[in-house]
Every structure is written in C-alpha cells, then in structure tokens.
Amino acid sequence: MGCADLDYPRKIELARTPTPLQYLERATARWGGDHRLWIKRDDLTGCALSGNKVRKLEYITAYAQDHGYDTLITCGGIQSNHCRATAFAGAQLGMPVHLVLRGRPEREPQGNLLLDHLAGARVSCYPTAQYVEELDALFEQWQSYYAEQGRKALAIPTGGSDGIGVWGYLSAAAELANDMQLAGIEQAHVVCASGSGGTQAGLTLGAALHRMPVSVWGVNVCDDEHYFLNKVADDVADWRSRYPGGPNAELETRVIDGYVGAGYGKAGPEVFELIAELGRLEGVLLDPVYTGKAFSGMLAEIEAGRFDGYRDIVFIHTGGVFGLFPQSGGFSW
Numbered sequence: 001m002g003c004a005d006l007d008y009p010r011k012i013e014l015a016r017t018p019t020p021l022q023y024l025e026r027a028t029a030r031w032g033g034d035h036r037l038w039i040k041r042d043d044l045t046g047c048a049l050s051g052n053k054v055r056k057l058e059y060i061t062a063y064a065q066d067h068g069y070d071t072l073i074t075c076g077g078i079q080s081n082h083c084r085a086t087a088f089a090g091a092q093l094g095m096p097v098h099l100v101l102r103g104r105p106e107r108e109p110q111g112n113l114l115l116d117h118l119a120g121a122r123v124s125c126y127p128t129a130q131y132v133e134e135l136d137a138l139f140e141q142w143q144s145y146y147a148e149q150g151r152k153a154l155a156i157p158t159g160g161s162d163g164i165g166v167w168g169y170l171s172a173a174a175e176l177a178n179d180m181q182l183a184g185i186e187q188a189h190v191v192c193a194s195g196s197g198g199t200q201a202g203l204t205l206g207a208a209l210h211r212m213p214v215s216v217w218g219v220n221v222c223d224d225e226h227y228f229l230n231k232v233a234d235d236v237a238d239w240r241s242r243y244p245g246g247p248n249a250e251l252e253t254r255v256i257d258g259y260v261g262a263g264y265g266k267a268g269p270e271v272f273e274l275i276a277e278l279g280r281l282e283g284v285l286l287d288p289v290y291t292g293k294a295f296s297g298m299l300a301e302i303e304a305g306r307f308d309g310y311r312d313i314v315f316i317h318t319g320g321v322f323g324l325f326p327q328s329g330g331f332s333w
C-alpha cells in the first residue's frame with residue numbers, strides 16, 4: 001500500500017485514536033448477504049468531546065492557536081454535534097466558544113444544547129430564515145464584536161468542513177488503511193454519513209493519496225448528490241490552496257442520495273426501528289440525524305447490489321449519540 005508523502009500541519013491531541021475497527025458478526029448474518037460488515041468506531045473518539053468532528057477540531061484548534069486566535073465562533077443547528085464538540089474542545093483548551101445556532105431554543109435545553117451550556121459556550125439562536133440568509137453577516141458581526149474587545153475570533157464553518165478540517169479524515173484514512181491491513185481486509189467499500197461534506201472529502205482524498213483499495217461513499221442526510229459532489233470538491237480545493245505543493249491524485253467522489261427522508265434531522269420510523277434493532281443485535285448505538293439514516297441507506301443499497309464487487313463494507317460510525325435524547329419520542333414501544 002503506497003503511502004503519500006504528506007506534510008501534516010500541527011494538531012492538538014483531542015481524540016482517542018486509533019479507534020477500533022470492529023466486525024459486526026450478527027449484523028453481517030442479518031443484513032450482509034455476501035458481504036462482511038465492519039464498523040470504524042469514531043463514536044469512541046471521546047465522551048462529551050466525541051464523534052467525527054473531534055478529528056477535524058484537532059487541526060482547527062492548532063491552527064487557531066498558531067495564528068493568534070483566542071476565541072472560537074462556529075455555527076449549526078440547535079442540536080449540532082459539531083457545535084457541542086467545539087464547545088468542549090474550547091473548554092479543554094481554555095478558549096472561549098461562541099455558537100451561532102439555527103432555530104428556536106428548547107424551553108429546557110436537551111441533548112447537545114444542554115452540553116453546550118455545560119461546556120460554558122455562549123449561545124446565540126436565530127430563526128431559521130434569518131440564519132440562512134445572514135449567516136456570513138452574523139459571523140462578521142460577532143467577529144467585530146470580539147475585535148472591539150481586543151480579542152481575535154476564528155470563524156469555523158459549518159461542521160468544521162474546510163481545507164483545515166480535511167486533515168482530520170485524511171489522517172483517519174491512513175489509520176483505516178492500517179486497521180484494514182491488521183484485519184486482513186484486502187478491498188472494501190467505505191460508507192459514511194455526509195452532512196457538511198468534510199468527512200467524505202477527507203476520506204475520499206485520503207483514499208486517493210494513500211492509494212487505498214477502497215471505494216468511499218457518502219450517504220447524504222441533507223441536500224442532494226449535486227450539492228455534495230461540489231462540496232467535496234470545494235473542501236479539497238480549499239485544502240490544496242492552503243497547503244500548496246502537496247501530492248496530487250484523481251478524486252472519485254461517490255454520493256448515495258435518496259435517504260434524506262422528510263429533511264435534515266427528520267427520520268422516518270424505519271430509521272428508529274433500525275437504531276433499536278442494531279442496539280439489541282450488536283450493542284452499538286446509532287443516531288437519527290446522521291448515522292441511523294446512513295446505515296439504513298447502506299443496508300438498502302446492499303440489497304440493491306450497489307456494493308457488489310468487494311466483500312467487505314466498513315461503516316464509519318461518526319458519533320451523534322446525544323442527538324438521540326431530544327428525539328426519544330420517535331421510538332415506539
């Protein structure tokens with residue numbers, strides 16, 4: 001397996017890595033058909049500071065420190081995992097965090113929003129229409145607010161998905177290549193949930209640069225295939241422009257569209273049923289916003305024969321467990 005000569009920037013160690021690559025014996029028997037199902041446990045990168053965003057934040061927080069920033073501003077939905085992870089990363093590093101959130105705050109904060117508060121993040125909520133229209137202006141407004149106080153605030157984009165965040169899953173791809181070798185997996189389909197595209201961008205770039213024998217698929221949980229083809233290309237282009245002179249490789253971006261359901265954060269009963277079934281079967285917990293939809297899409301595509309060719313399928317468990325609690329009403333008992 002050829003390894004690209006990558007000049008990694010500094011990172012701050014926030015994630016518990018390497019995460020386990022786990023074989024799902026009973027899920028394989030239940031749903032695998034001719035495939036073997038594996039799960040890369042990036043839900044185990046930590047506790048409150050866990051999930052896929054931690055890998056990106058390792059590079060983003062190092063960038064912030066190395067460029068004189070003392071405050072982090074980022075944005076997302078009310079139940080954003082990325083915002084919660086940023087809140088804890090900031091608290092662990094002694095950097096204040098300000099979250100710009102989309103939607104109405106719950107009367108009593110729950111799930112990720114509760115944790116945002118416990119990590120001491122400052123939270124500003126905006127109605128969805130205003131958030132969508134004015135997000136750039138809101139970032140600028142808060143950045144100048146901090147500048148007036150003599151502080152320097154880094155604006156981290158949605159999901160930490162940009163050329164800096166790409167390093168997180170570029171390095172995770174190298175980790176996965178090693179996991180696969182140890183597990184005796186020769187070729188595999190690699191499947192992840194895509195929300196802001198940075199995880200898929202890092203994995204896709206990593207697979208190409210490390211010449212891994214894998215096909216990377218993103219199951220989009222919002223927007224559509226066209227959006228994610230562009231978003232992955234944009235994140236990789238931003239990575240290239242920030243770190244010029246790196247190795248080049250042809251990217252093959254693969255999006256599995258069709259599993260968004262009623263919209264971002266809205267899962268149908270089949271997703272809740274699957275979450276409960278996988279919990280019983282394997283003791284592995286998915287979430288209704290990202291991993292439940294993506295796993296459900298993956299199973300449907302196994303049935304449809306999309307993954308024929310490679311025996312092994314590796315699902316990247318990107319975390320999200322706290323998103324379960326505000327949606328506990330989706331389960332029927």
Ligand SMILES: *Cc1c(COP(=O)(O)O)cnc(C)c1O
Nearest residue numbers: 081195196197199290318319320
């Ligand atoms: C953010 C998130 C994703 C999507 O990752 P992106 O890099 O934003 O595409 C998937 N799963 C979980 C649990 C997440 O929080």
